Amino acid sequence: MENVVRIDRDKRGQPSALDVLTELTKADMQRVNQVIMTRMQSPVALIPQLAGHLIASGGKRLRPMLTLATASLCGYSGDRHIPLAACIEFLHSATLLHDDVVDESRLRRGNDTANVLWGNQASVLVGDFLFSRAFQVMTDDGSLDVLRLLSGTSAVLAEGEVLQLITSNDVDTSEDSYLQVVSAKTAVLFAAACQIGAIVATRPAAEEEALESFGRNLGIAFQLADDALDYSAKQATLGKSVGDDFREGKITLPVILAYRRSDAEERNFWRRTLEQVDQQQDGDLDRAIGLMTKYDALADTLTRARHYGAMAKDALRLFAPSPMRDALTGIVDFSIDRAF
Known part of the structure; x- marks a missing residue:
């Protein structure tokens, strides 16, 4: 299975940071893809068919790449990071x-979702x-530290799902509650993906903590940018439709900021x-985007993303300069700038 990461270029036509990271992890990522293909097989034909549809649908594979990259950053030269990167992709x-x-x-990414093609139950x-395959990979690794980290991560991911369900369609959701959802649903897996690199390399606790901090803050920045991007025309270039979050009633930071700053009539909207x-009408999405623009909700969401991005970069300063650290x-920056 070939690497499915799309090559991007920056505004100067130079290879993007994602392009660079993809190239640096290319050889290991090919091995990860082989593990993914092997471990998602089952005699129940629908399982590899449905799982393969999702896994081959063109995602960046950023999370497993982060495991490979941080292991390299820590000077790891073994093989444990390969199946563990596949484990991260299974959890995701x-x-x-x-x-x-x-x-x-x-x-999802311009393709019909699995639930559309095969139904919710499947x-x-x-x-x-x-999830079960991921736990098999964890136990095969044999490290109690890895098992403790990833099993805890799995539990937090589920908690994040429930927390988002509770806050869904509630415009009075606070910014703190929203960040709790983001931390549980997105940032925790980024953090684990990075922390594994230090664990397999048996690096000191300070380096493990630094990589956890890098991943967690990167994950928050990534999700904030994603939430702003949902209201951007750039969505179409990424194979997504503009306003999916709005149509689903998701309460994201651009909504929270715009609602907080709106007058009484706008809050009723x-x-x-x-x-x-189900009460949405033609033109409502355009008005929502207009209100977000009026109250700088999208710009301020990206400002917050840059704040978390700066903390992620700071965490990397513990490591010696290298092409991988760069x-x-x-x-x-790539994760945030894609929202423009």
């Missing part, structure tokens, strides 16, 4: 399958299969469109 893929069912999503059960999505530093 399982949560995507469950997310699409909960959110009733119909498209998607949930294959997501459970991928937000309540109608997000608390009762690539990881660059991926922070």
